[in-house]
Amino acid sequence: MQAQTASSWNHGVPMPCSKCGAPMQVVADQRAQGAAALFCGYCHQSEALPPDAAERVRYLQQRLALLKQARESDEAPLRAVASMRRAWIPVLLLFAALVAYQLYQHVSQIRLLQKTAPEAVGHMVAPITFQLALIGGYALGYLGMSLAYGRAVKPLLRAKPPVAAGVALRCRSCGGDLPVVRASHVICGYCSAHNLLDSQVTQRAAQLLQQEIAAYQARAHGVYSADAFRAPTKAFYRWAIPGALIIGVIVASVLPPLIALLPLLG
């Protein structure tokens, strides 16, 4: 963390070391909470920032803290999506195992009923339909959520393209330079926003720069909405509920003829 703070505040006006002349870095001051100090990585000289520079750092840190707060409240709906994305495979497997086991039991019971009490077989359609609709609805809801995430949220989480070829990518939230990493995402050293890194950032740089200008202009005119971050959760219900109903209707109409075929299978 310390190293990241050091490199992040390192841009701008050069600050030569008074002892060895090497460029000094701005680091968190060990003695005072939240304050910054100058540190030389070559001769390990450490000194306090001049009062005007210290004031500037404090001011900028405060602004970044406000920006971070606003971003975190906008992106709060994504936390539910993230926990769902982590849990969905185990949940689906558990669901599928339960449903498979119960289906097996239902089929054995139907076979028994067909021999002993054929008029009761019809009662088995409802529970089977309900279970299949539930698991199908969950799977479809997850699919809808993933599609909405890719369409609405991913573009908002992507790092901003470099302003010119060969210079650093910028943070999607604060616009600060991002460290060069080989990973699918990077955390901003200034405002700790997660930035997605994909090939689009460099391939569509010109187009993304245009979009960025348009977005800031819209925002300056008061047009801003964090609705996109709620899109995945909404999509889950929009897909899951009709999906479960449709699956329910299909299963309920297909099941009775299938049950009638059971005795023929021997």
Ligand SMILES: [Zn+2]
């Ligand atoms: Zn030095």
Ligand SMILES: [Zn+2]
């Ligand atoms: Zn940032």
